[in-house]
Amino acid sequence: MAAETSIFLGASRKPDDSYQRPEELLLRYGNRHGLVTGATGTGKTVSLQVMAEGFSNAGVPVFCADIKGDLSGIAMMGEAKDFLVKRAEQVKLDPYEFQEFPVIFWDLFGEQGHPIRATVSEMGPLLLSRLMNLTEAQEGIINIAFRIADEDGLLLLDMKDLQALLSNIAERADEISTRYGNVTKPSVGAIQRSLLILEQQGAKNFFGEPALRIPDIMRTTRDGRGAINVLAADRLMMNPRLYATFLLWLMSELFEQLPEVGDPDKPKLVFFFDEAHLLFDEAPKILIDRVEQVVRLIRSKGVGVYFITQNPLDVPETVLAQLGNRVQHALRAYTPREQKAVRTAAETFRPNPDFDCATAITNLGTGEALVSTLENKGVPSMVQRTLMRPPASRLGPITPEERRKLILESPVAGQYDQTIDRESAFEVLKKKAEQALQQQDEPQTGGQGGGRWTLPDFGGDSSQPAPQDRYQPAPRQRAPAAPRPSNRQTVAEAAIKSVVRSVGSSVGRALVRGILGSLSRGR
Structure with a gap:
C-alpha cells in the first residue's frame, strides 16, 4: 500500500x-x-x-x-x-x-x-556500570570481574551469577589485587548493594535466558x-x-x-x-x-x-x-x-x-x-x-x-515465556565452595568406624579421658608421655563449622570460610 x-x-x-x-x-x-x-x-x-x-x-x-x-x-x-x-x-x-x-x-x-532478556555478559561492564551508577573504582572492579569470568570459563547469565562472582572476588581480594590492581571489600560491598537496588527495581527479570x-x-x-x-x-x-x-x-x-x-x-x-x-x-x-x-x-x-x-x-x-x-x-x-x-x-x-x-x-x-x-x-x-x-x-x-x-497470536509466542536457568557462574562457584568445605572436613571425619586409635581424628578434646566400661578395672598409672600434636578445635572454630554446615547459599558459605581462614592464620 x-x-x-x-x-x-x-x-x-x-x-x-x-x-x-x-x-x-x-x-x-x-x-x-x-x-x-x-x-x-x-x-x-x-x-x-x-x-x-x-x-x-x-x-x-x-x-x-x-x-x-x-x-x-x-x-x-x-x-x-x-x-x-x-x-x-x-x-x-x-x-x-x-x-x-x-x-x-x-x-x-x-x-x-513477550519478555525481553539479556545476559549479564551481553550487557558488558560499561553499560552495567552505567546502569548501577558506579564510581570509577567500582567500575574497575566490574571490569576485573568480567576478566576473571572469561579466564575461568564462568558464564555470567543472570544477577545471581554476578553476585556469586563478586562474593568470590571479595574472598580472594588480596590475591586478585596483586594481579589486577586494588580490589577492596568495601567497594565490592557497594556494588552488591547497587545490584540489590537494581533487583528491587525489576532488573532481575531482564537478566537471564532465553536472551x-x-x-x-x-x-x-x-x-x-x-x-x-x-x-x-x-x-x-x-x-x-x-x-x-x-x-x-x-x-x-x-x-x-x-x-x-x-x-x-x-x-x-x-x-x-x-x-x-x-x-x-x-x-x-x-x-x-x-x-x-x-x-x-x-x-x-x-x-x-x-x-x-x-x-x-x-x-x-x-x-x-x-x-x-x-x-x-x-x-x-x-x-x-x-x-x-x-x-x-x-x-x-x-x-x-x-x-x-x-x-x-x-x-x-x-x-x-x-x-x-x-x-x-x-x-x-x-x-x-x-x-x-x-x-x-x-x-x-x-x-x-x-x-x-x-x-x-504473535509469531514468537511461547519462545520467551519460560526462563531457562542452566549451569553458570553461580552453580560452578557453589559447587567449588561445597567441595572445599568437604575437603576441609575430611581429615576430621575420615576415621569413623576405625576403632579407638582414631579417636583424635574426630576433633574431640584429647585432654579428656576416654569413656571406660564401668566393670573394667582402672588402668595402671603410666609415666607422662611426650606431648603429641593436638587436633583440638577452639570453641570459636567449632561454632563457625556448625554455622557452615547449616548455611545453604554459596554467598553465606564464602563469608564464613573467610572468617575461618582468618582465624586459622591467626593461630
Whole structure:
C-alpha cells in the first residue's frame, strides 16, 4: 500500500496558507537517522506512528518504545473520525485508507508483552556500570570481574551469577589485587548493594535466558510488511536508567551482529528511541562517545536510529550532527533555556526565505511541524512548514483483551515465556565452595568406624579421658608421655563449622570460610 521509494509525511504550507507540496522521507536515506522534537502535546507520538506505518508498509521492520500506551493502537484498524478525515483532505491524502499493522508486543517485565532478556555478559561492564551508577573504582572492579569470568570459563547469565562472582572476588581480594590492581571489600560491598537496588527495581527479570534473538525483531509478514515491535515502557519509565541502558544495549547488539550492507535501497531496521534525553542525562563521556560511535557506524548496517525528545538540546551536538531527517513540532519559549532551544532548532535547518524559522517554531499548531529530510545526494531539503498526515491505524491505546489476543497470536509466542536457568557462574562457584568445605572436613571425619586409635581424628578434646566400661578395672598409672600434636578445635572454630554446615547459599558459605581462614592464620 505504501509508496515504493518514499514515505508520505504530510503537505507543506504555501505562503497563502494552503497545503500543496507533499513532504516525503526517501527510503534510501531512511538509514541516515532522524530527530523528532517538540513540547508535550504537539503531536510527536502521532508523527512517530505515521513514520512507523510508512516503514512497515515499505517492508522495513520497526522497533519503538510505547511510553504512555498510546502507540499500541497501531496494531488495530483506524476509525474514520471527522478531524482525521479533514486532515486527510487538507494534505490531499486520497484515498485515505485505514489499516491494522503487524505488531509484536514486548515488555521487560513480561506483563504487557513477550519478555525481553539479556545476559549479564551481553550487557558488558560499561553499560552495567552505567546502569548501577558506579564510581570509577567500582567500575574497575566490574571490569576485573568480567576478566576473571572469561579466564575461568564462568558464564555470567543472570544477577545471581554476578553476585556469586563478586562474593568470590571479595574472598580472594588480596590475591586478585596483586594481579589486577586494588580490589577492596568495601567497594565490592557497594556494588552488591547497587545490584540489590537494581533487583528491587525489576532488573532481575531482564537478566537471564532465553536472551532476545535479533532476528525476532526483524521479521516481515508474508505480504511483505515489516513487523512493528512495540516495547511497553510505561512501567519501565519508573526506572529510566534501566530503560535507557536497555535501548543502548539493543543498539549495540544490532551494531555487533548485523553485517555491513552499505547504503541499501531501504533500511533493514528502523529504531525509534523515545524520551531520548534519558540516554544522555548525567552520562559519562565514555558512554556518550559510545553512543556517537554506534550512531555513526550503524548506518552502514542498514539501521536507522530516530531520537524522539522534547528539546533538541537534549541530544549532544556530536550526535545531533548525525541526524539528517528532522521533524520539529512546536516549542515554547518562556524561559532562557527554552529560547536557546528554539534558536538551536532553527539553526539546524536549511533556511526557507518564505518564513522565519525561529518564529514559526513557537507558532506551530498541534499536528504541524517543520520538516527537513535528505534529498538527492543526501543534501538536506529546505525546511518546510508541514501539516502531518493522519495515521491509518487507531489513535490511542488498545484494550487489555485486544493486547492479550495479539500476544497469543504473535509469531514468537511461547519462545520467551519460560526462563531457562542452566549451569553458570553461580552453580560452578557453589559447587567449588561445597567441595572445599568437604575437603576441609575430611581429615576430621575420615576415621569413623576405625576403632579407638582414631579417636583424635574426630576433633574431640584429647585432654579428656576416654569413656571406660564401668566393670573394667582402672588402668595402671603410666609415666607422662611426650606431648603429641593436638587436633583440638577452639570453641570459636567449632561454632563457625556448625554455622557452615547449616548455611545453604554459596554467598553465606564464602563469608564464613573467610572468617575461618582468618582465624586459622591467626593461630
